[in-house]
Amino acid sequence: MVTKVRRNRDAAAGWLFASPTAVFVVLLFALPLVLVFKMSASRWPLLAGDQGVNFPDNYVKAVENRFFVDSIVFTLKYTFLATVLLLALGLGLALLVQESSRWRNLLRVSFLIPSALGLASASLLFYVLYSPLAGPLAPVMEDLGISFLGTPNMALGSTLFLIVWRYAGFYMLLMLVGLQSVPSEVYEAAHLDGATRWQQFRRVTLPLLRPTLALTTVLCVTGSLLAFEQFYILTKGGPDNSTVSVVQLIYTVAFQGQNDLGVAAALSVIALFALVVINVAQLRAFRYEGT
């Protein structure tokens, strides 16, 4: 009897302490998630609000949007490049500063400092840095014919540089955490067996780093697929709409020009499903390779 009363009291206390979390999750997460599905199936202009169900018009309009395919192709291309660059550099930097020394600690801090900046601040910073008028290379840019944001490829490359600058330290930190979980005995054993450094890296470090590589890949792919600030601020989608990301397209449809929240909601739902599918596929791929 006593234990039952105690258990009920515990449940009540638990609910009491969890209730603020529940309020936030229900009102600001679950409810909007339901609403976005309803909006995607309704005519919903920005100012006029709900005008009734029109399914599947918004989805048709979303797919027929003239930037729909382009933005998906561009976002995938950007995601692939950003993920490869950031994981390789993150791991490289982590191996470089893995063992502690005063110099390596200083290196770590310098790699990490850009991570403290917001992505918007970093984008603004590089907006000035790349400027042909005020940037540090401004005096020679014209003579050399460089324009950081002038051509589609340069704009993509310049954005990737900004992203690597901002995030490399962040991924280095995650890789360092993973490297620390590899027991030193394993290296000693490999060393005794006469393994070269490269063999150690291929046969010992990489396999044991698998959970970290899975985590960082999922993080980086998710973040890159949802890229917005770097394109909204730095390239403004240009030149010639060559750098319009999916999220930027959603924002544009919702709040700039078309002001169509219904179509924006349809695009959001498509993005949500795509993200879930891609993440599940990634986690599966890492699991199968592991067995």
Add this chain to the structure above:
Amino acid sequence: MRPTIAGVVLRMPYWVFTASLAAIFVFPLAWTAVSSVSPHAGTNQVDGWGFGNYVTLAQYQAGVWRYLFNSAFVSLLTVALTLLVSLLGGYAFARFRFPGRNLLFVATLAILMVPYATLLIPLYVLLDYVGLTNSLVGVALVLTMFQLPFATFMMRISFEAIPRELDEAARVDGCSPFHVLRQVLLPSVKPGLITVGLFAFLAAWNDFMAPLILVNDSDRVTLPLAVANLRGQVQGVVDYGATEAGVVVLALPCAILFLILQRHYVRGFMSGAIKG
């Protein structure tokens, strides 16, 4: 072992390589800080060193103080709400069994799986419905929700790291669960709270998309938006100097907090990696 001269020479390529690598990461920040007070083209400050760019920034539209206040208000409210909600939530998930416990925890973590934009568009409609668009409180509420997956997870493992005997002894002595939390457990989860608070502050101070979508009134935007709007306001001419000044003002609190609280920043990643 003392380094020999030959050893030092052999290490030279390593020093040069790592030093230039570090320089690439530090240079953009250093250049921006220096150039924000130096005379150069594309700015309102062409003759002599000084704080001319900061004066331009200070006088932009509602004035930089207004935007700084907005940003500080949103950030501090987000930090306070995140700390409160995740402290109580983490305690509940770690120490009590109640119906719906696992469902609520998984739902909280699921916030991470949903794209930011997917939620912000319906949130705009919902907040508009209750009169919270154009409101800094509305922005802080939304930002708190986005912080909850990390914060709740972090606080849950902080509580789980404390031996249960500690609170059970206090409960036997007749303490209520709330008293146990306040007087027995709170000191032990302080490091977790600092990590959660730091991440919440950095995220809220730097957030761009939530205020961009939820705030229309140009007097109520936060600093990142104000600085972004600064470009191309004066007859389409970009004031690069004032933009630099804005970046410095934006980056300074983050860099200082980061340098002071580095240890806690790193712990945020350790916890995620242990369980994840």
